Amino acid sequence: MTTPPILLANALTQINPGLVIWTIVTFVVLLVLLRRFAWGPILSMIEDREVGIRESLEAADRQRAEAQRMIEEHHAALELARKDAAEMVKRAQEEVELARVEALDKAKAEAAELIASARAQIEAEQKKAFSEVKVVAVDLAMAAASKLIEASMDEAQQRRLVQDYLDQLDPASGA
Amino acid sequence: MNLMLQGPPIRARATSLMALLLSLSLLAPTLAAADAPGGPEESEQPTFTEALWTFVLDAPYLPIPWPTETLTRNIPLEDAFGKLEFEVAGINVDMTPTKHTVFLWLSALLCVLLFIPARRKYDKQGVPSSKGANFIEALVLFVRDEMAIANIGRKEGPRYVPFLLTAFFLILFMNLLSLVPYGAAATGNLAVTGALALMTFVMTQIAGMRAHGPVGYWAGLVPSGVPWFLYPIMVPIEIMALFTKPFALTVRLFANMTAGKVVIFSLIGLIFLFESVVVSPISVAFTLFILVLKLFVSFLQAFVFTMLSSLFIGMASHAH
Known part of the structure; x- marks a missing residue:
């Protein structure tokens, strides 16, 4: 016995409650x-x-920003150091120049002073020598005079005598 | 036999032979229906229409490949599982597994076998370490991002991802199993698609009540700003809209899968209808085309069902 096709078609839209469950x-369960x-x-x-x-991306971003900041900081620090160094060199140069000039001036002044004092000393020594020479000359004149008086010689003899004496003394008188 | 002798050249004959083999493998379970315990009593050849319905409809037996004249043996499922019949409130419910029930379970089994091991295919960084896991993850991400989050929202969306994924893959595998020889289209059965749509309906109501509270949700069914005198019209319309959505889901999936089966049967059936092997190249070419189309439709309908489910859940949880 075959089922009429229409009933089978109807079966297509029939719902089996067992299959639903x-x-x-x-x-x-699945x-x-x-x-x-x-x-x-x-x-x-x-x-x-x-x-x-x-999170890694955010961390990477943060680290990149941090690195950038540090690089900039380093750049700034480097720039500052360079400027400082240049300034220091300049200042040192100035100081050296100043010191040089000062030392030169001082040396010049000292030299001048030394020369002046030497000159003064020479002058003083000269004066002293002159005065000593004067004293000696007076002494000698007085000694010669006394010798003249003692001997009471004629003028010629006296003159020779003084001359002899003076000649005799001559090398010493230069002292 | 004389058809073969005066038939087309060798190449076309080879194609015809392939066509015969393919048609036999596709229709063998149908031809064997005559011998089935539930089938017609006499062992006469079934009519074309009967064969068509055997090809499309559910059956109380499972056809498997067997080296007999029809290449098929029908396993009566009642023998394998026993008769599970009981009465609830006067309605007789037959829970005995049928052909479509078996394919529903096969599909569920495929899901379990494919996806449960997938989580072990992840390395310590949570990166899939095999191509299969990668492919599954691409689909999971698609369902999560393009369906759940796009339609339901970033906050509520992820909650419904497991439901959507389960529906998608269960439907997809049921669709694909219908393309295999001896396979049956469980999704070409209103009971299956209806039950699945019912799951979506339940999920939609849960989503709505979760978002607005049980009272707020039912009160919010009627759009605010509607004049009171329109309520007699609006309330029935909104209640009807509530049920038309799952009804559309049910019929769309059922009709798509059944239509594919009918077209394939008809194309192969042309060979038998004309009783000429000359028709077979055309039949096979068209069947191949339809099979490829059905492969696409299998994915498409699984996608459409899941997409619409997420859309309905999204509408219920946003609403107004």
């Missing part, structure tokens, strides 16, 4: 299983990875 049961053992772990791993990537 099986589908619901299967779906719910959902629970996969949620617990597949989707949950996979999704959480994906999320962890995404968070990790986002």
Whole structure:
């Protein structure tokens, strides 16, 4: 006995309640299983990875900014150091120049002073020598005179005598 | 046989032979239906229409490849699982597994076997270490970002990702299993698609009540700013809208999968209808085209079902 086709076509739209229940049961069991053992772990791993990537990117950004800042700081410090060094060199040069000029002036002054004092000393020595020579000359004249008186010789003799004496003394008188 | 002798040249004959093999493998379970315990009593050849419905409809037996005349053996599922029949409130419910129930379970089994090991394919940094895990992750990310987050929102969306993923893959595998010889389209059954749409309906209501509170959700079904005298019209319309959504889901999936089956059967059936092997190259070419199209439709319908589910959940949780 064959079933009329129209009844079979009707079967296409017939709903088997058993299959509905099986589908619901299967779906719910599968959902629970996969949620617990597949989707949950996979999704959480994906999320962890995404968070990790986002954090690494942020950290990288932060570090780059930090590095940039440090480079700029270093540049500024270097510039400052260079300027300081230049200034120091300049100041040192100025100081050296100043010291040189000062030393030169001092040396010149000292030399002048030395010359002046030498000159004064020479003058003083000269004066002293002159006065000593004068004293000696007076002494000698007086000694000669006394000799003249003692001997009471004629003028010629006296003159010779004085002359002799003077000649005799001559090398010593230069002292 | 004399058809073969006066038939087309060698090459076309080889194609015809392939066509015969393919048509036999696709239709073998159908031809064997005559011997099935649930089938017609007499062992006469089934009519074309009967064969079509055997190809499309659910059955109480499971056809498997067997080296007999019809290349098929029908395993009565009642013998394998026992009769599971009971009465609830006067309605007789037959829970005995059918062909479509078995394919529903096969699809669920595929999901379990494919996705549960996938989580072990991740290394310490949480990066998938195999191509399979990578592919699964691409699909998971697509469902999460393009469906859940895009339609439901960044805050509430991720909560529904497991539901959407389960629905997507269960439907996809049921669709794909219908393309395999001896396979049946479980999604070409209103009971299956209806139950799946019911799951979406339940999820939608839960999402709405979660977002607005049980009272707020039902009160918010009628758009605010509607004059009171329109309520007699608006309330039935909104309640109807509530049920048309899952109804559309049910029928869309069912119709798509059934239509594919009918077209494939009809194309292969042309060979038998004309009783000529000359038709087979055309039949096979078109069947191949339809099969490839169905491969695409399998993905598309799984996507559409899941996409619309996420859209409905999103509408319920935003609303107003």
